[in-house]
Each structure stands twice: as structure tokens, then as C-alpha cells.
Amino acid sequence: MVTFFIKFNMRKKILLILVVIAGFNSYAQNRKGQFKLLNQEKHQLLVSFEVPEQAQEIIDYYYENNKEFKNFVDTNKLQIEVAFQWNDEHFNKLREDAIRYSESDEAVLVLKGLYVVNNDLPNNELYKLAEQLEGFSFVRYAELNSLTPIAPPSVDIPPTTPNYFQNQTYIQANPGVNMQYAWNQGVFGQGIRVRDVEYGMSVTHEELTDPKFSNQLPISSLVNLSWLDHGTATAGVVAAHNGTYGVTGMQHGISEFKVFPEYTTSGYDRLFAINSAISASVAGDVILYEMQTGGVNSTTNSPNYVPAEYVNSIWDATKAATTAGIHIVAAAGNGGQNLDSTAYSSYMNRGDSGALMVGAGSNNTTHSRLNFSTYGQRVNVQGWGMGVLTSGYGDYAMLANDPNQSYTMFSGTSSATPVVASCVIALLSRAKASNYDLSPTEIRTILTTTGIAQGGNTSTHIGPFPNMQAAFTFLDNYLLSTNKVDAIPMNVFPNPASNELFVTFPTDYSTNEISIYDAVGRQVYYQKNYISNSSINVSSFKSGMYILKMKSNNAEQSKKIVIK
Known part of the structure; x- marks a missing residue:
């Protein structure tokens, strides 16, 4: 019989028809034949099974009802475990929210069909198993995920000025997003909960000592310390304390900022981190994807970074979350890849996951794409990809040689993503104060409709740059329409x-x-x-x-x- 090792680690209808239509296409599309070995390091084999009606244990169902599959499992002595153990009450809430926001819970149910093969096998044998598993009609796809951590999407751009708040010009009017306008309206992120999926953050940093900042899983001692600084920098952009020293977070009034680390004491598992974040979220919460993955023809020296959702299982998890009203704000990646090229057709043919995809633009009024930013019609909006003053690292300032008093000029799609996420938070907070919950589709439409147009070479599309005054003006009219x-x-x-x-x-x-x-x-x-x-x-x-x-x-x- 199959051996299981279950892992216990942890509207209004108006705008949502678009999501439903996109969803049908994405699930009908053939997702097979897309797996690959990213490097020579150890990989994990993940399998997505169709979820049959009324089946509680999907793998048991196929094992007991398909003789060929049973023989395959027994012959290869496969040890299969669920990719994530969902809390039934929360999973049912996700399904209910998906029906409320998107009129279908299909995207959420897909998550129940994700399993991993737990056998310790060399890559060539895992590759062969993936090919064979995709031969079964009830397997949606197989996937090979490297267990080597992937670098977060930041680049090194040196600081140019010694000021602190005065140099947080991304907060002010163009070329900034004009978050000052939201502040003037009394909007600081009140009532909004934020999750961040990356490697962790330093909660002892002077900007992040408030109890609302926390790492939700134990971080591996093998994590590069600079990658922890990455999370510290992200948290600082969004919610650094509002005081008389250092920097000020763009939406410092949020109720929670929780990091769900990819690399824990149990090992490296990006999907587990994402599912953990989703399992701790409900409609109206915000999850940042401060991560990227290797794209087409990626190698160790040329990783060709693209969005994390390029990986099939990450796309499925993302789609499930956004369908249920959870807001995903994701880095497009620093690989300079063209997602509109035929090389990425299998990814684009899945449809829209519902995530707000963020590219890296210049920090001037041109708002042109920076050459490292991945681009294409899938990228929705842009944020500053350079010169974002925030906490961490210490290349801008390291007072008394103390890492807890370190500051940096953050960059890459890593800096762009929390800038845009802060705009999302502000809109959600404003709407929440009017007793209205904005959907991911509504948020995207507001930001893309009211944003400042991309400049420079617009054929390499990364979308408009947020303009909070215009966005708030539109939102206020929108809420009047909605609530009348x-x-x-x-x-x-x-x-x-x-x-x-x-x-x-x-x-x-x-x-x-x-x-x-x-x-x-x-x-x-x-x-x-x-x-x-x-x-x-x-x-x-x-x-x-x-x-x-x-x-x-x-x-x-x-x-x-x-x-x-």
C-alpha cells in the first residue's frame, strides 16, 4: 500500500467576471511537460492531481480505484505525502470567500491535490518518475523543484545622500507615489494585515521592534545573513516605525507584518511557506512575494529570473489565494526576461493568477523600465527599482557598527514590490473605513487606471507607476457608487x-x-x-x-x- 508521511509543520459581482473567465481557461490548459531540473543540486518531485468530488484523501482514491497507478506506486515503492496539511475550517473559509469574490471555489480545491514524492532519489530518477506520472490522465502536472535556496530579487546600488526621511522621496509626489496624500487623509494602513514570503527579517532592528513584526516559522541557521537583511528592508519600506529617527514606513499603521520564511529548520520549501502564509490569511489580507525563480534556459551563472509563479504549483497557490480575496503583490524578478516571448507561452497560457505583478522602474519622472527588470503584459505596475531608503544591510549607514541601526538604499524588483504593496494597503485601508472590501481585481484596476504612464521604451512593458492622489480620488467616487x-x-x-x-x-x-x-x-x-x-x-x-x-x-x- 502507499506509504504516507503527512507534514504537520505548520461583490459585488461587478469586476469579478474577468477572474472567472480567466480561471476557466487556466484549468483547461494543458500544464504537462513543463518540469525541468534547475541545477545539479538535490530536487523535490511535486505532483498535482485532479481533485475528484467527495474524495477526502486524493491519493488514496486513485490508489484504490486505478490499478495501473497502484502498480506504479508499489513497483517504485513511492512514499507520497501531502504538500501541505490544511486546517479544515480555514480551508472551507477560503472556499466560501472564493465563491463570494469569484463565484467559484475551483482554484482553492486545486490545493488539496498537491503532493510530494518523499523518496530520496537522484535527479535522473526523479526526472523519469515525473515523465511517467504525467502519463496518468488524472495528473495535472509533475514538477521538479530545486531544494537549493534562490537569491531574493535585489541588486546592489550604492547610496548617494546622507538624509533619512528627507530622502524617502518615494513617499512624496511624482516621481514618488505621493503616499503623503494618503497620510494627509489619515490613512496609514489601519486594519490591514500583511504577510511576506522570503527568508526572514531582523525583529531586533530599531525600526521593527513593535510586536506586530514577527517571523512565523523558525529560520534555518544556514540562511545567508544578507537575505535576512532583505526582509528587514522590505518590512522597513512598508511599516518602519514613525518616529524622530531613521525611516518611516509608507503604511506604518498596519496591524501585522508577519514573515513566512522559505528556509526553516525543516529545510528549504517555498511552496510550504506560501501555503503557510495563505493558511494564516483571509480576504482583505496582503501577501508579498519577495522572491523570484529561474526562467527559460536558466543556469547558475545566468538564472534569467522571472516571477516565482512561473513554477506551476506556486501559480496554483497564488490563484487560489486571489480567488478567495487575498491580495498577492509579487516581484516580477530581476532577470530582464520578456514574458511575452514565445519561450514563456506555456506560462502565459495558464491565464492570470490574480497577483499584482510588479516591475522595477526608474526613480525619476520618466518611470522607465530598469534594464534588469523582467517585463511583458503580465507585469501590471512598477515601483522604484533603485534608491529606496529603508532599514537593513548597513551600506547607507551603520550607526555605532550596530546591525540594529543599519540602513540601506534598497533596489531591484525587491524594492519596487513593497512600494507598490504599500499603495495596495492604503487603498484597502481607505475602503475598509467605508465598510467595503476591495477585491484583487478592483485594486489592480484602480492602480493601472489612475497610475502615471510608463516612459522610455514602452515596448518593454512594466505598467504605470502608482499615483495615490489620483487613486484615492477615484476610490472615493467608486465607494460612493458602491455604497449608495x-x-x-x-x-x-x-x-x-x-x-x-x-x-x-x-x-x-x-x-x-x-x-x-x-x-x-x-x-x-x-x-x-x-x-x-x-x-x-x-x-x-x-x-x-x-x-x-x-x-x-x-x-x-x-x-x-x-x-x-
């Missing part, structure tokens, strides 16, 4: 729309005015005495979020619409 009592019983469809949309309402409201406004409040459509259920041509509208307003009988009603 239905003064007019109107319906707008299809939503999202591509070429035309329709508005329906009772005949009592035939004397009316219909207006449509874009993200910055400009009127782009107007019609008086619109006839219910007649076509409105929106084919010339740019993709993005809009507000449709109807006035009739001294009443007014607004609806959010998306043009794709």
Missing part, C-alpha cells in the same frame, strides 16, 4: 463590457439622463431620455473602470462598470 442606496432600480450589463452595454429600468424612469465618467472624473458619454435596454456603444472607450450615473425623478443612481 438603490434610488433607481437599474441594471447594467454586460459588465465587464467590450463593445456595447445596456441599461434597464422600469418605465417610471423614462425621463432621465445617463452619463459615464472615466477614472479621473471626465464625462465620456451623455444621453438624455435614454430608452431602457437600448445599446450604448463603448467600443471606443479605453480599457479600465468607469462610473455610470443615471438621474431621473429627482433621484440619482451610480453603477461601476469595466471596459475590457
